Amino acid sequence: MSDLWLPGAERLDIGDHAPTDGGPAKAIAHITWDRNATKAKPQDLVPYANLRSYFSGGGRASAPHILWDPFTGRMVQFLPANSRSKSLADRAGGTRTNRAGSVVLQIEALFFPWCRVNGKAYEKLTDTPCKGWDELNAWVASWGVANSWPMGKPNGFTGKRDERIWRMRSGWYAHAHVPENDHTDPGTWPDFTVITKKPAFEPYPGxxxxxxxxxxxxxxxxxxxxxxxxxxxxxxxxxxxxxxxxxxxxxxxxxxxxxxxxxxxxxxxxxxxxxxxxxxxxxxxxx
Known part of the structure; x- marks a missing residue:
């Protein structure tokens, strides 16, 4: 049985649970994109605590499952894996984007292009340390989400949407891939974890x-x-x-x-x- 709550992440249940519709298991890659910065004018990264408070407070109507800080590895989970979250636009009468799978796990990386952390500016998410990614990826995979990008791994802020692929295939989707949405994030995303050995567990001590x-x-x-x-x-x-x-x-x-x-x-x-x-x-x- 897979864990409803990501081991090691802070659990901050905001309630409002609702089931998904079934179908191919999916994960959605987002970045928070809180500020618009440029190479000439980088801006400081928004504090993790601010986003944690936002998604558990006034922004709970758009909260993801996981807020992930790739600089420190901190993570907080707002909804269990078997509930839909509401991070995607969902038009009436179309595909129910937030529910279109056995799970639709939504991951918000705390990042925007040319954010500045400890005096250094980062253009791409993949330029960050991506701390905690291995554990996050393994947990998502435990829910049956394929380690693949059915519409291609994100490489730049461009949209590519195909509702047929969305309906039929398990895997990771960029926000830029989701039907009924117009966002173009995350731009980049880390490579999938290569699992070389099984994790070690404590033997029964008697x-x-x-x-x-x-x-x-x-x-x-x-x-x-x-x-x-x-x-x-x-x-x-x-x-x-x-x-x-x-x-x-x-x-x-x-x-x-x-x-x-x-x-x-x-x-x-x-x-x-x-x-x-x-x-x-x-x-x-x-x-």
Missing amino acids: AHFFVKDSRPALGKSSPIFTAMGKRLVAVGCGKYKVGPGPVLGQADVDSYEAFQRKLGFTGSDAKWPPGPTSWNKLKVPKV
Whole structure:
């Protein structure tokens, strides 16, 4: 099961969830393009916090799934993967652009041409460090989005739209490719990640790791608990008011039991401590 929320990204749910229509899985590449700068007159990049506040506040009607800062790798997610977002123009009576796939994952890169960061101007998105791209690409691919550009990889700010291709093929689409839209971004986009090995996960440490005197080992400290808690949040089972952190607390126990119920376990099988079957399904990253 793919994660509804991108692991490692801040989760800032704005509500207003709605289903997609089904069909080929898609991802849409945008840039925020907040300012118009030139080579002769570069402008400072708009702060990440400003866009985060905008999309979770007054601009929530046009919020994407993910706001991505390619300079720092920071990401915030506003809607779960299985909900449509509203970053695309959608005319009445035509294709429902924001819903035209099993998923339509919309990614806004914090960027505009000739933005200036720490005194350096950047003409293209691909000139930036593109930090976090590998993780972002892998998550999008986990939802069945093909690592391809059905209308060609963006190379400049020109539009190319073909509604037949849009309806029929999975993959990444530039905003410049989407029917019923007139934007020409993102201009460029990083290459797809080449996955050379599977990620390493924490092996099941045994039931004894989680208990003391037949009770949850509350107060025990381990980085494994932090990694476990982050995964429980990512799969929608987090019961945390703070954290998760390295010290095992009741919120960890409650969250894990919610995860085991989600997997279909009942009765004592859904209770703490974790068992090997549910642990392997949680896929806790190796620490």
